[in-house]
Amino acid sequence: MTRGRWETVILYAVVIAVVIVLVFPLYWMFNTSLAPATQLRRFPPVFAQPEPTLAAYEAIFTERPIGVWLRNSAVVALASTALSMFVSVLAGYSISRIRARGSQAIGLFFLMSRMLPSTLIIIPLFVSFRQFQLIGDLRSLVLAHATFITPFAVWMLKGYFDTIPMELEDAAMIDGCTPLSALLRVVLPLSAPGLAATTLYGFVLSWNDFVFARTFLVANQNAWTVNVGVASLKGEYLTEWNEIMAGSLIAMLPIVLAYLFLERYLVSGLTAGSSK
Amino acid sequence: MSVPRWSLWQPKNRHIFAYLLLAPAVLLTTAIIVYPIISAIDLSFQRIKIAKLGRSRAPWTLANYEELFSSAEFYQAIWVTISLVATVTALSYVIGLATAILVNQRFRGRKLARILVAVPWAAPSVMAAIIWWWLFDSSFGLINWALVRTGLSSEMIPWLSTPGAAFFVIVVVMVWKGYPFISVIMLAGLQSIPLELYDAAKVDGANAWQRFRFISLPGLRSVRGIALILVMLWVFRDFPIIYILTGGGPQRTTQTLAIMTYQEAFKFHDFGFAAAIGVVTLVISVIASWIMVRRSDEPLM
Numbered sequence: 001m002t003r004g005r006w007e008t009v010i011l012y013a014v015v016i017a018v019v020i021v022l023v024f025p026l027y028w029m030f031n032t033s034l035a036p037a038t039q040l041r042r043f044p045p046v047f048a049q050p051e052p053t054l055a056a057y058e059a060i061f062t063e064r065p066i067g068v069w070l071r072n073s074a075v076v077a078l079a080s081t082a083l084s085m086f087v088s089v090l091a092g093y094s095i096s097r098i099r100a101r102g103s104q105a106i107g108l109f110f111l112m113s114r115m116l117p118s119t120l121i122i123i124p125l126f127v128s129f130r131q132f133q134l135i136g137d138l139r140s141l142v143l144a145h146a147t148f149i150t151p152f153a154v155w156m157l158k159g160y161f162d163t164i165p166m167e168l169e170d171a172a173m174i175d176g177c178t179p180l181s182a183l184l185r186v187v188l189p190l191s192a193p194g195l196a197a198t199t200l201y202g203f204v205l206s207w208n209d210f211v212f213a214r215t216f217l218v219a220n221q222n223a224w225t226v227n228v229g230v231a232s233l234k235g236e237y238l239t240e241w242n243e244i245m246a247g248s249l250i251a252m253l254p255i256v257l258a259y260l261f262l263e264r265y266l267v268s269g270l271t272a273g274s275s276k
Numbered sequence: 277m278s279v280p281r282w283s284l285w286q287p288k289n290r291h292i293f294a295y296l297l298l299a300p301a302v303l304l305t306t307a308i309i310v311y312p313i314i315s316a317i318d319l320s321f322q323r324i325k326i327a328k329l330g331r332s333r334a335p336w337t338l339a340n341y342e343e344l345f346s347s348a349e350f351y352q353a354i355w356v357t358i359s360l361v362a363t364v365t366a367l368s369y370v371i372g373l374a375t376a377i378l379v380n381q382r383f384r385g386r387k388l389a390r391i392l393v394a395v396p397w398a399a400p401s402v403m404a405a406i407i408w409w410w411l412f413d414s415s416f417g418l419i420n421w422a423l424v425r426t427g428l429s430s431e432m433i434p435w436l437s438t439p440g441a442a443f444f445v446i447v448v449v450m451v452w453k454g455y456p457f458i459s460v461i462m463l464a465g466l467q468s469i470p471l472e473l474y475d476a477a478k479v480d481g482a483n484a485w486q487r488f489r490f491i492s493l494p495g496l497r498s499v500r501g502i503a504l505i506l507v508m509l510w511v512f513r514d515f516p517i518i519y520i521l522t523g524g525g526p527q528r529t530t531q532t533l534a535i536m537t538y539q540e541a542f543k544f545h546d547f548g549f550a551a552a553i554g555v556v557t558l559v560i561s562v563i564a565s566w567i568m569v570r571r572s573d574e575p576l577m
Contacts, residue, residue: 008383011381014378015378015379015381018375018378019392019393022393023393023396025408025452026396026407028407028410028411028418029407029410040416043416043421044421044425045418083304086300087304090298090301091298091300091301093297094293098297100294101291103294103295103298108569110305111565111569112562112565113309114565115509115513115562115565116309116313116561117534117558118513118515119513119515119534119538120313120316120555120558121313123316123547123550123554124312124316126541127315127547128315146304146308147312150301150305154301178284179283179284182285207400208400208402210402210515211516214519215542227402227516230406231520234406234409234520241413245406245407245410248403251403255398256398256399259394259395259397259398
């Protein structure tokens with residue numbers, strides 16, 4: 001394919017314009033986070049900080065418990081992902097490999113569960129957690145996050161297991177492996193990239209949650225996750241926008257990095273069970 | 277050598293192995309998904325406020341559903357939900373497809389451009405809401421400044437407290453967060469179309485529009501349906517973006533069914549009524565995902 005000179009110029013101009021418009025909000029977030037507090041209630045806006053300052057970052061770490069919030073988010077994400085991955089690896093493998101009565105229905109149940117509205121399931125979960133006195137406790141969040149990580153992970157993992165030929169297990173079994181050790185020693189190592197991608201995405205899903213964390217933990221500030229904490233920085237009358245932007249950037253950085261790694265896995269994973 | 281005589285792997289025993297593997301997932305999801313759904317349905321048939329929750333049962337009644345189907349607020353929420361889903365999905369589709377086609381062209385820096393147009397996808401909903409909150413801030417936001425400066429508006433617009441304007445802001449945030457998903461899927465679809473088709477069409481004298489219309493669009497058919505349904509379900513169920521920006525206001529002009537469910541439960545503490553709205557949203561979700569499953573080209577397993 002060849003292009004004329006003008007076509008090339010126009011193509012580059014369009015690409016640059018589109019990218020600037022779409023990414024500008026993120027730049028503006030970064031720009032605001034480096035602004036001194038005095039600048040934010042004054043016009044005209046400053047598009048590039050002449051004297052960038054890290055004061056906002058310093059403020060959120062010294063005056064707000066953002067360190068605790070980040071730790072809470074990480075603890076919940078790790079625990080809920082570990083719990084979900086344990087059950088999902090076994091279930092995904094079973095659905096991928098063995099046709100047994102009812103297992104197709106169970107697979108369909110997981111597929112449909114991915115569409116469950118969180119605003120519905122949160123009502124009975126709140127009732128149960130109150131009975132077990134788990135409100136305000138991070139453990140409530142671990143269980144709640146497993147409700148959306150598990151259905152997703154089962155299907156994503158099933159997709160990876162489908163790509164591994166079954167002859168490998170048959171061979172391992174002939175060599176004296178039990179079915180479980182064939183799964184652990186043969187299939188899992190071969191699906192390592194898929195396991196890594198699913199684990200990472202489970203972590204991302206948990207980290208991004210707002211509704212469960214906001215509802216179960218609102219009364220206990222020490223148990224807040226970073227999303228709830230950062231959203232709380234928006235004041236009723238006065239908001240330190242540089243601090244809230246600095247907090248948001250810190251909270252989303254790990255997620256953006258995860259996506260850069262995950263992008264190619266997600267296209268197939270998200271549509272798993274629906275189309276190929 | 278053969279498989280040992282008694283093994284879970286033998287065809288006649290294999291289903292036992294299948295059930296053993298499924299057991300932990302089934303136990304966990306029974307506790308945290310199935311049982312909660314059943315108790316939500318149960319709650320939706322009781323008049324029950326927060327104080328009595330979990331202590332005693334109220335008698336079964338259809339009162340919540342009767343109240344729901346005769347309430348103007350419910351029909352308003354349905355209308356808001358439908359308009360939001362339709363607007364966001366249509367705009368995300370157009371922008372997503374356009375950016376996919378753009379970054380599918382050959383140019384220097386294409387890899388970087390692909391990453392950049394996909395970045396908003398990675399922004400957590402809470403952060404997406406917060407960024408735009410600042411841009412649309414009524415007193416010191418950049419957008420109001422730009423509108424006044426260019427003379428497009430004579431005064432600062434209180435975006436989030438003006439009906440119509442608030443809906444517009446929600447649409448902007450959702451499209452910004454939602455289009456990259458369509459774009460990424462469409463790009464994968466475009467790359468699966470053989471280049472020879474385009475070359476042959478060129479030889480036959482097809483122009484760019486015709487190549488798009490008769491090669492790219494049909495080639496994307498298999499991924500388009502699933503991408504659209506996933507975006508629709510996401511808008512349908514979204515909580516953080518609307519809750520953070522408007523909480524459903526002003527005058528409920530941004531109150532979707534999901535937000536209404538939440539507000540009834542956790543703001544007005546009317547759990548039975550909230551559960552009834554939630555059950556209605558569940559039924560709609562199940563129907564939508566059922567359509568999605570039906571559409572799949574290949575059998576599920």
